Amino acid sequence: MQRLILPGAVLSAVLAASFVIGANAAGADLLVNFAQGSSADYYKDLIAFITGDWQQFGRLFTELQGQVFWKVFLAVITIVPLAFFLHYLVIGAMEFSHDGEQVLFFPLFARIIHLIAAISFGLLALTGLMVILGKFLGGGTLVRTARYIHIGAAIVFACDAPLMFLMWVKDMLPAVYDIKWLFILGGYLSKQKKPVPAGKYNAGQKMWFWGATVGGGVMAYTGYVIWNMGASLDTVRLYVIVHNALGAGLVAFFLTHLYMSLFAIKGSLNSMITGYKPKSEVDILHSRYKY
Amino acid sequence: MARMKFLCDVERCIDCSGCVVACKEGNQIPVGVNRRRVITLNQGQAGEKSISVSCMHCADAPCIAVCPVDAIYQREDGVVLVSKKTCIGCGYCFMACPFGAPQFPKGAAFGARGAMDKCTFCAGGPEETFSQEEKKLYGQNRIAEGKPPLCAAMCATKALLAGDADVVADVYRERVFARGSGVNAWGWDKAYNKK
Numbered sequence: 001m002q003r004l005i006l007p008g009a010v011l012s013a014v015l016a017a018s019f020v021i022g023a024n025a026a027g028a029d030l031l032v033n034f035a036q037g038s039s040a041d042y043y044k045d046l047i048a049f050i051t052g053d054w055q056q057f058g059r060l061f062t063e064l065q066g067q068v069f070w071k072v073f074l075a076v077i078t079i080v081p082l083a084f085f086l087h088y089l090v091i092g093a094m095e096f097s098h099d100g101e102q103v104l105f106f107p108l109f110a111r112i113i114h115l116i117a118a119i120s121f122g123l124l125a126l127t128g129l130m131v132i133l134g135k136f137l138g139g140g141t142l143v144r145t146a147r148y149i150h151i152g153a154a155i156v157f158a159c160d161a162p163l164m165f166l167m168w169v170k171d172m173l174p175a176v177y178d179i180k181w182l183f184i185l186g187g188y189l190s191k192q193k194k195p196v197p198a199g200k201y202n203a204g205q206k207m208w209f210w211g212a213t214v215g216g217g218v219m220a221y222t223g224y225v226i227w228n229m230g231a232s233l234d235t236v237r238l239y240v241i242v243h244n245a246l247g248a249g250l251v252a253f254f255l256t257h258l259y260m261s262l263f264a265i266k267g268s269l270n271s272m273i274t275g276y277k278p279k280s281e282v283d284i285l286h287s288r289y290k291y
Numbered sequence: 292m293a294r295m296k297f298l299c300d301v302e303r304c305i306d307c308s309g310c311v312v313a314c315k316e317g318n319q320i321p322v323g324v325n326r327r328r329v330i331t332l333n334q335g336q337a338g339e340k341s342i343s344v345s346c347m348h349c350a351d352a353p354c355i356a357v358c359p360v361d362a363i364y365q366r367e368d369g370v371v372l373v374s375k376k377t378c379i380g381c382g383y384c385f386m387a388c389p390f391g392a393p394q395f396p397k398g399a400a401f402g403a404r405g406a407m408d409k410c411t412f413c414a415g416g417p418e419e420t421f422s423q424e425e426k427k428l429y430g431q432n433r434i435a436e437g438k439p440p441l442c443a444a445m446c447a448t449k450a451l452l453a454g455d456a457d458v459v460a461d462v463y464r465e466r467v468f469a470r471g472s473g474v475n476a477w478g479w480d481k482a483y484n485k486k
Contacts, residue, residue: 046330046332047389047390049332050330050344050389050390050391051388051389051390051391054389058353058386058387058388058389061357061386061387062353062356062387065356065359065383065386065387066353066356067356131359131381132359133359134359134360135358135359135361137360138360138377139359139360139362139374139377139378139379140360140376140377140379143359143360143379144379146379147379147380148400148403151401152400152401226382227401228402229382229385233385233386233391236386237386240383240386
């Protein structure tokens, strides 16, 4: 346990230090070395001083934020669930007997870390969607509260994610058979129960792990800078673009994760509550795992 | 309908910051927020110039385009206003604005930004005109009273002009003509010894 907490604390300290440095750099004196030419030169310097390189970054940000992001998020939360709904109708859920021998998959520590991540990430996804699609909710107190919850949940997730990373990173390293898993999409497109090439975690779970922890770290850092404007305005603009683009991807992954655990494999949610998976399920879906 | 515009004549602005004070005092603006500010470049050197900047009330305003909750809107006369009751303080308008106009007081939780505050062209806000609520949230509604914005009204050198765009442009055109045309044309200062 202590082995895990120390690197987590170091990581948090490094992040905190970089935040402070970033915030100080923003206050640097920019009012030096302006051109002494014509009015045109003067205005060019002035605008750069006030709002950075608007033509390049401000315009890009305005176009993406105004026209693209909310549509992408709207598409993600309609198309992804619709695709899964069709999958559920056409192929249906996988069923395994839960009566036989059980395999311990998630010790108590893992379940607690996962539970904290699940609640905080769920809130982050929900409130993030409420902000980006706020015009449909009319803004005001509701969406403002969502934004405050987004910040609070982010603090919880940022503390939890490093522990989750250290806990699972060894099992989540890519393996050769992951490519095979990706080609057959984990066997989810067929009704047959043939052993699927996967270790303790399959390629899909691995992608989700790296997205949630490393991607989550990027979300946390960019989100922090957006929150306190702790960098030059051009940097903040780029960070918003990164935050929203990556966010759309993570929401898609999150919906996938929800579908898999709640619907696609019947009763698989139990493994995160009791810690045990039935042997019959492990032998098929995690055929390379030596328990 | 008349189109409202600001124009700051950099040949006249003397960096007195009277416009900033007039706006701040007259509109009872929250601490830490400046709807208008004066920026001076090349201070103390030859060619020093100052300009008073606030919201420009743009046509096709980028802030309106990026607002995720549609809190910002534009009146028929071009004035861009924000509904503070709708605003969630996300800051996107600040990132989209080419003039750095949107300002944010401290909000209620986690040190997050509160509702955006910016120049209203002294035209109040979406609440009922001349109501106590409008005054508390957005400041004076001088446009409804038939007066120009505070900043331009008090400008001692009349560097800052505000009002009907056609009239403002006419005033500025006459000034530029009186100063001598070509005074700012590229290369003239070097080629013809003209300042």
